[in-house]
Amino acid sequence: LENLYFCLSSFFLKHFCMIDRSLLVANAGDCRAVVCCRGKAVEMSRDHKxxxxxEKMRIEASGGYVYDGYLNGLLNVARAIGDWHMEGMKACDGLGPLSAEPEVMMRNLTEEDEFLIIxxxxxxxxxxxxxxxxxxxRRxxxxxxxxxxxxELVDEAIKRKSGxxxxxxxxxxxxxxxxxxTAPRPRVQRSISAEGLKELQGFLDSLAD
Structure with a gap:
């Protein structure tokens, strides 16, 4: 086990580890992990909204409900480690509408995989x-x-009015x-305008006369 990181806030748990060149991501909450593969974003988690x-089907099957996008009208997340204090969220058997079970994704990293954002x-x-x-x-x-x-990512998110x-x-x-x-040069497509078509048609008509 080369690296083990935990990133916690009041609404999420993100856990990832690297074993040799394998990346394992476990997520419970509405945070997200994204790998940059030669400039292309590859999502390594799914937002639990x-x-x-x-998630809505699981919530309703466990006796909960979704109102205006919120779990039981209170919480804007479907899975979490915390929030035990909210009544009716988690049953003693762990099968309440708010689940602490993470979803796991794995990726074998290649030389084209450059970095991970959590x-x-x-x-x-x-x-x-x-x-x-x-x-x-770019940064x-x-x-x-x-x-x-x-x-810089946090500063930019604040500029974009993240709340x-x-x-x-x-x-x-x-x-x-x-x-x-190095991006391939785009093919240049040329088209003739309506005025050009009209002039060309007039020239052809004059030849016919």
Whole structure:
């Protein structure tokens, strides 16, 4: 076990570990883990929102309900480690509407996998996964400092008016900065305007006369 990290806030638990080149992510809550694979965002967790069909079915089967996107009208998360104090959320047998069971995803890392972003819900309220990867990748290319990159992601989320918890972890899989990708040159498509078509038609008509 090379690395073991825990990232806690009042609404989520994110646990990931790396064994050789295998990444294991376990999530219970509405935070998210995203791997950057050569500039492409690969989501390693699923947000546990009560309004998601799969979570809503589980909640209702355990005697709970979803009202206006909230679990039992109180909590905007379907899975969590805490929140035991809320009445009717967790049964003694662990089968209450608020589950503490994490979902697990595993990925065998390759040389194209560059870094991992872990962020709580306040981050993803204002960033899409690909948007966050693009932002972090540009910053790492500038200074290759994951600590500074975390601060810049949080600062940017605040600028974007995030109104929820903001916790971010960036883990780089390589000691060097992400390389600059050379995009293929886009094909130039040329089209003739309506005026050009009219002039061409007039020229052809004059030839016919």
């Amino acid at each position: 009560p309004s998601c069909n799969r 962020g709580c819900d306040g981050m993803w309220d204002v960033f899409r996964s690909q948007n966050a990867v693009d932002f972090a990748r 790492l290319q500038e200074h290759n400092d994951p600590v500074a990159c975390c601060k 929820d918890n903001l916790s971010v972890v960036v883990v780089c899989f390589n000691s060097i900065a992400p390389p600059v990708l």
